[in-house]
Amino acid sequence: MAVSFKDLGLVNSKELFAKAVKGGYAIPAYNFNDMEQLQAIIMACTETQSPLILQVSKGARSYANQTLLRYMAQGAVEYAKELGKGKSIPIVLHLDHGPDFETCKSCIDYGFSSVMIDGSHLSFDENCAETKKVVEYAHAHDVTVEGELGVLAGVEDDVHAAEHVYTQPEEVEEFVKRTGVDSLAIAIGTSHGAFKFKPGSDPKIRLDILHEIEKRIPGFPIVLHGSSSVPQELVKIINENGGNLKDAIGIGEDQLREAAKSAVCKINIDSDGRLAMTAAIRKVFHDHPEEFDPRKYLGPARDALKQLYVNKNINVLGSAGHAFD
Numbered sequence: 001m002a003v004s005f006k007d008l009g010l011v012n013s014k015e016l017f018a019k020a021v022k023g024g025y026a027i028p029a030y031n032f033n034d035m036e037q038l039q040a041i042i043m044a045c046t047e048t049q050s051p052l053i054l055q056v057s058k059g060a061r062s063y064a065n066q067t068l069l070r071y072m073a074q075g076a077v078e079y080a081k082e083l084g085k086g087k088s089i090p091i092v093l094h095l096d097h098g099p100d101f102e103t104c105k106s107c108i109d110y111g112f113s114s115v116m117i118d119g120s121h122l123s124f125d126e127n128c129a130e131t132k133k134v135v136e137y138a139h140a141h142d143v144t145v146e147g148e149l150g151v152l153a154g155v156e157d158d159v160h161a162a163e164h165v166y167t168q169p170e171e172v173e174e175f176v177k178r179t180g181v182d183s184l185a186i187a188i189g190t191s192h193g194a195f196k197f198k199p200g201s202d203p204k205i206r207l208d209i210l211h212e213i214e215k216r217i218p219g220f221p222i223v224l225h226g227s228s229s230v231p232q233e234l235v236k237i238i239n240e241n242g243g244n245l246k247d248a249i250g251i252g253e254d255q256l257r258e259a260a261k262s263a264v265c266k267i268n269i270d271s272d273g274r275l276a277m278t279a280a281i282r283k284v285f286h287d288h289p290e291e292f293d294p295r296k297y298l299g300p301a302r303d304a305l306k307q308l309y310v311n312k313n314i315n316v317l318g319s320a321g322h323a324f325d
């Protein structure tokens with residue numbers, strides 16, 4: 001049976017984005033697949049009083065089960081209320097990299113308050129048509145929609161992109177007009193995963209393209225995917241405790257801070273969370289080979305994840321303190 005996000009206590013992204021663009025900060029979009037990730041995200045965002053976009057990928061949906069996920073999101077709102085002494089921070093439940101209209105529709109019917117339709121691999125005209133179709137269904141349910149123009153290098157769910165195709169600023173105005181989307185993901189040199197730049201290359205994103213896009217669609221909400229910073233202290237812990245991550249490089253926090261001050265109002269982070277959990281778990285396994293109670297390694301992993309997100313909200317995205325603007 002279809003359910004509205006409003007019945008789950010969730011909000012769409014419309015007002016949150018307007019406030020973030022005006023306030024010069026970005027809302028964290030953190031991916032989750034399991035209970036510990038969800039707990040860490042809710043704890044960190046409540047503690048820092050940050051608005052939150054909870055992201056679910058197609059892979060997460062099949063990993064965790066779509067019905068369970070829906071109740072987990074509903075539970076997250078109740079948990080946030082409990083931690084917030086009766087008042088929950090605003091929480092958006094968002095489909096990350098929706099591959100087609102059917103998946104977006106199914107998520108909307110399952111209580112998502114926001115969806116991304118990732119038509120970045122399509123031609124411009126096909127991308128416009130598919131995105132518009134999703135927008136029509138979503139808006140009829142008061143759900144907000146993120147579209148994408150340009151292609152990120154790396155691996156995106158089922159989409160494998162070998163090289164960046166930067167967003168062309170001259171296309172954004174027409175795309176926004178033709179589709180009616182609420183926000184736009186752009187490709188300016190970020191990419192998914194922990195290996196974003198070749199060793200020895202200049203690890204810079206194209207803020208000049210971002211600023212050019214902003215000029216074309218002033219005040220329109222922009223989204224950055226692939227924005228993990230790949231903290232080297234986490235890579236070191238992983239490698240010192242049996243891991244093998246060579247040449248893992250992310251986006252510098254200073255560049256993300258600068259982007260967050262612009263019309264970038266949603267920043268996607270998944271890989272850093274994976275690194276934080278893996279580092280904590282590897283360390284427990286290395287230091288305490290006698291442990292086999294999952295709470296003894298998932299607990300530290302959850303703590304590490306929470307700390308990582310607290311730091312992001314305060315020092316990188318600037319979203320801390322903006323939950324009730």
Ligand code: G3H
Nearest residue numbers: 057059060156157192270
């Ligand atoms: O953009 C990709 C996100 O990090 C989700 O990754 O498809 O492995 O769940 P996933």
Ligand code: 13P
Nearest residue numbers: 193225226227228270271
């Ligand atoms: P990272 O792999 O850089 O964390 O990006 C995540 C993302 O863009 C999810 O859509």
Ligand code: ZN
Nearest residue numbers: 192225226268
């Ligand atoms: Zn992404």
